[in-house]
Structure formats: C-alpha cells, structure tokens
Amino acid sequence: MxxxxxxxxxxxxxxxxxxxxxxxxxxxxxQPDAKGAPDxxxxxxxxxMLVTQLAPLLAGSSSPSTIIMRALGERPSGVxxxxxxxxxxxxxxxxxxxLVGTASRERVAAYRDALTAxxxxxxxxxxxxxxxxxxxxxxxxxxxxxF
Amino acid sequence: MPRFxxxxxxxxxxxxxxLGALIYGALSIQSSALDRANxxxxxxxxxxxxxxxxxxxxxxxxxxxxxAQLDTFAHMDIVTLVQMLEDVGKKTGxxxxxxxxxxxxxxxxxxxxxxxxPVVFTLSAKGSFQQLMRAVSLYERLPLAVHIDDLDIxxxxxxxxxxxxxxxxxxxxxxxxxxxxxx
Numbered sequence: 001m002x003x004x005x006x007x008x009x010x011x012x013x014x015x016x017x018x019x020x021x022x023x024x025x026x027x028x029x030x031q032p033d034a035k036g037a038p039d040x041x042x043x044x045x046x047x048x049m050l051v052t053q054l055a056p057l058l059a060g061s062s063s064p065s066t067i068i069m070r071a072l073g074e075r076p077s078g079v080x081x082x083x084x085x086x087x088x089x090x091x092x093x094x095x096x097x098x099l100v101g102t103a104s105r106e107r108v109a110a111y112r113d114a115l116t117a118x119x120x121x122x123x124x125x126x127x128x129x130x131x132x133x134x135x136x137x138x139x140x141x142x143x144x145x146x147f
Numbered sequence: 148m149p150r151f152x153x154x155x156x157x158x159x160x161x162x163x164x165x166l167g168a169l170i171y172g173a174l175s176i177q178s179s180a181l182d183r184a185n186x187x188x189x190x191x192x193x194x195x196x197x198x199x200x201x202x203x204x205x206x207x208x209x210x211x212x213x214x215a216q217l218d219t220f221a222h223m224d225i226v227t228l229v230q231m232l233e234d235v236g237k238k239t240g241x242x243x244x245x246x247x248x249x250x251x252x253x254x255x256x257x258x259x260x261x262x263x264x265p266v267v268f269t270l271s272a273k274g275s276f277q278q279l280m281r282a283v284s285l286y287e288r289l290p291l292a293v294h295i296d297d298l299d300i301x302x303x304x305x306x307x308x309x310x311x312x313x314x315x316x317x318x319x320x321x322x323x324x325x326x327x328x329x330x
Contacts, residue, residue, distance in 0.1 A: 037200040037203060037204065040200075040203045040204055040206075040207035041203060042258045042259045043207060043214065043259070044203065044206060044207055044210070044214075045258040046257050046258045046259050046261075047210070047213075047214045047217055047218075049255065049257050049258060049263070050217055050218075050221050050257070050263065050325075051217070053255055053263055053323065054220075054221060054263075054292045054323060057292045057293075057294050057323060058292060063284070063287050064283055064287065064295045064298055065280050065283040065284040065287060068280070068283075068298075068300075069280065081302075082301065082302040082304075083299075083300070083301045083302065084298070084299075084300040084301075085297075085298070085299050085300075086295075086297065086298040086299075086300075087296070087297050088294065088295060088296050088297070090296075
C-alpha cells in the first residue's frame with residue numbers, strides 16, 4: 001500500500017521536476033559594457049553639475065551697461081552726472097545704482113519723476129536737501145531694481 | 148518466518164526507501180525552483196544594468212561635442228582670464244588693468260575631482276564714458292560665465308580739458324570657471 005502511495009506521489013512530482021529540469025536555460029545575460037560606463041557616468045554628471053551651476057549666471061544676469069544707459073536716458077537736459085555707482089543684485093539685496101551730479105532742484109525733481117515713471121526701477125530716492133537746493137546744486141539719486 | 152511475511156518486510160523497506168527518495172526529490176525540486184528564480188532575477192538585474200549602461204554610453208556619445216564646448220567654456224586658467232579681461236581694455240582703448248583677483252567662496256567640487264570656483268577680478272580703466280560703457284558691454288558678452296558685481300564710474304574733474312580720458316572706472320567682475328590655480 002505504502003509502495004503504491006509512493007509511486008503515485010512520484011508520478012505527481014514528475015511533471016514539476018521535468019518542468020524545471022527541461023526548462024530552456026536562460027540565455028546568459030549580455031555582459032554590460034562596464035569598461036567605459038564609470039567614465040561616461042562621471043563625465044555626464046560633471047556636465048550636469050556645470051550646467052546647474054553656470055545656467056543661473058548666464059540666464060539671470062541683466063546687463064549693467066543697458067541698465068545704466070537706461071537710467072541716464074531719462075535725464076533731462078541740464079543735469080550733469082559725475083559719478084555712477086552700480087551694484088548688482090545678490091541673494092540679500094536688490095540691485096542698486098547711485099547717480100551723483102549737479103543740477104537745479106527743478107531738474108533734479110524732473111529727473112526723479114522720470115525715473116519713477118520707468119517700471120524698470122523699483123524705487124527712486126533723492127535726499128530732501130537736493131530737492132530744496134540746500135546742497136548747492138549737487139544731488140544724488142539712488143535707484144533700486146531687480147538687476 | 149513465512150515467505151509472505153518476508154516479502155512484506157522487503158516491500159516495506161523498499162517503500163520507505165522510495166518515500167525517502169521522493170522527499171529528497173521534492174526538496175531538490177524546491178531548491179531548483181529557488182535557484183531558477185534567483186537566476187531569473189539576477190538575469191533581469193544584469194539586463195537592466197546593461198540597458199542602463201547602453202543608454203549612458205549612447206547619451207555620452209550624443210552629447211560629446213556639447214560637453215566639449217561646455218568644458219572649453221568653463222575651463223579657463225587664471226592667466227587666460229586676466230588676458231581676456233585686459234584684451235577688452237586694449238580693444239576699447241581704456242587700458243583696463245586687473246589689479247586683484249580673489250576666490251569668492253569655496254567653490255563646488257565637480258565629479259571627477261576638479262573644482263568650479265568663482266573668482267572676483269578687480270580692474271580699473273580710463274577713457275571716455277562711451278569707451279567705458281563699451282568695455283562694460285564687452286565684459287558682459289565674454290564667452291565665460293561672467294557676472295559684473297560692481298561698477299564705479301567717476302568723472303575726473305581735473306581732466307575737464309581732455310574729455311576723451313575724463314572718466315575712470317573700477318569694476319569687480321566675477322568669473323566662475325574650473326581653475327586649477329590656488330588663490
């Protein structure tokens with residue numbers, strides 16, 4: 001009886017054994033061309049890093065010469081500029097241009113109004129002394145903006 | 148012992164042996180199945196790795212020229228940078244001279260061992276206002292990762308009689324490049 005049971009179990013297991021034994025062996029996996037892979041990976045990672053670091057410099061930089069010429073372009077006749085100071089925006093502050101020169105208080109006020117009307121600039125400030133003529137015609141204008 | 152009993156014992160022994168063989172066979176099948184599953188998983192992993200390497204290699208080949216251009220753009224030694232900045236002075240007649248160069252921050256380590264380092268150059272130039280503005284414009288367009296941090300342009304009252312050279316400029320220009328010179 002036990003013999004017959006064993007034979008039946010053997011018969012039941014036979015298909016599983018045959019299935020595993022006769023299954024076509026897997027094709028050996030194509031060996032990856034690992035020779036140049038690390039170099040390629042490093043080179044591509046390096047380029048990605050360069051692009052990440054340099055792209056903001058190339059895309060975000062405004063043109064100082066354009067901004068300065070724009071600020072000077074708003075100048076009414078009779079306003080003489082003798083000193084221009086430009087500071088680009090950084091992580092902690094916006095860009096700033098300071099214009100120093102000589103003009104009558106009416107011209108200074110007109111220049112301030114013209115700069116204020118230009119939406120390139122966020123804010124324009126002039127010391128009160130320059131507007132009342134207390135500085136002997138000397139004035140300074142400070143312009144803030146995203147440049 | 149009767150013959151029948153003898154055959155029964157022999158049959159029992161054979162059955163037990165056969166049962167043992169079956170248990171061994173079943174365990175062997177289970178082990179083979181596990182091995183096969185592992186082989187399949189490993190094969191799939193290697194296949195994925197191979198495909199990844201092929202894509203990587205293909206990407207590297209396709210972008211070879213662009214990466215070479217990027218390297219040329221970013222890879223400048225200090226002497227070349229100074230020469231480029233001073234050449235602008237010669238071209239515009241402002242005689243721009245670099246007076247100082249200093250590293251800004253620690254830079255960024257690149258894969259492969261180099262360092263991407265911002266360097267701030269301080270330079271001064273003289274000329275007419277138009278000449279100085281042209282120089283600034285050229286600095287903006289240099290084929291470098293260049294950023295003009297500060298400009299100070301002042302009219303020299305002593306040169307009123309010679310307006311062509313009546314302005315003086317001090318500029319701080321930041322160039323980010325892969326440099327190998329310590330500053």
